[in-house]
Amino acid sequence: GAVVSQHPSWVICKSGTSVKIECRSLDFQATTMFWYRQFPKQSLMLMATSNEGSKATYEQGVEKDKFLINHASLTLSTLTVTSAHPEDSSFYICSAGYGQNTEAFFGQGTRLTVV
Amino acid sequence: DQQVKQNSPSLSVQEGRISILNCDYTNSMFDYFLWYKKYPAEGPTFLISISSIKDKNEDGRFTVFLNKSAKHLSLHIVPSQPGDSAVYFCAAREWTSGTYKYIFGTGTRLKVLA
Numbered sequence: 001g002a003v004v005s006q007h008p009s010w011v012i013c014k015s016g017t018s019v020k021i022e023c024r025s026l027d028f029q030a031t032t033m034f035w036y037r038q039f040p041k042q043s044l045m046l047m048a049t050s051n052e053g054s055k056a057t058y059e060q061g062v063e064k065d066k067f068l069i070n071h072a073s074l075t076l077s078t079l080t081v082t083s084a085h086p087e088d089s090s091f092y093i094c095s096a097g098y099g100q101n102t103e104a105f106f107g108q109g110t111r112l113t114v115v
Numbered sequence: 116d117q118q119v120k121q122n123s124p125s126l127s128v129q130e131g132r133i134s135i136l137n138c139d140y141t142n143s144m145f146d147y148f149l150w151y152k153k154y155p156a157e158g159p160t161f162l163i164s165i166s167s168i169k170d171k172n173e174d175g176r177f178t179v180f181l182n183k184s185a186k187h188l189s190l191h192i193v194p195s196q197p198g199d200s201a202v203y204f205c206a207a208r209e210w211t212s213g214t215y216k217y218i219f220g221t222g223t224r225l226k227v228l229a
Contacts, residue, residue, distance in 0.1 A: 004158070006158070032214070032215070034216065034217065036219075042221065042222075043204070043219050043220060043221040043222055044159070044204065044219040045219075046216055046217070046218070046219075049214060049216050051214065057214065091156070093158050093159070095158070095159075095217075097215075103149055103161045103164055104161075104217055105161065106151075106158030106159045106160070106161075107158050108157055108158045109156065109157060109158045111156060
């Protein structure tokens, strides 16, 4: 099956610093990647959708200058949380799809804690 | 406004019995529906999907039923096993301006009792 690798699995950073999370599709070319955020005991909230080589489309209420998304190649997308604050602490998950294939494949998720 | 809803936050079922997880949606333009299983601190794992033009899809112990007129889908797991204990999310695919995205429900925590 298709494998999506997300790194790091968890990260602790100081308030005001920036954190980069990587999402790689290991055995397929991901034409579309999605970034989600999950709060405890809540659903996966879509933050943005990115297609390779083009700007990400952000969902309403998500600050694009705060959450920088880059999808530079068909196998790599990155999410950078800039000037992180404690309220950015959350579980971030990426997923990747190819073509119009129906299911998206998820990474393992990244637990971000901002202190 | 939550377009995909799972009204039961939790469900307990005895091992060997059937588990039925429900999902309701509001957007009749969704063209594909999926079920994912998720353990804590891990990414969701795809289970089974169904096209909006079908009303049933079966894969081993998992069967998904779609009732378009009621905008309702359900996942049946039979027989349920303790290893099925996890949070289950239903998701729907939406197309907008030539691109698609998945909208997730709020999840149902299934506990299968041995």
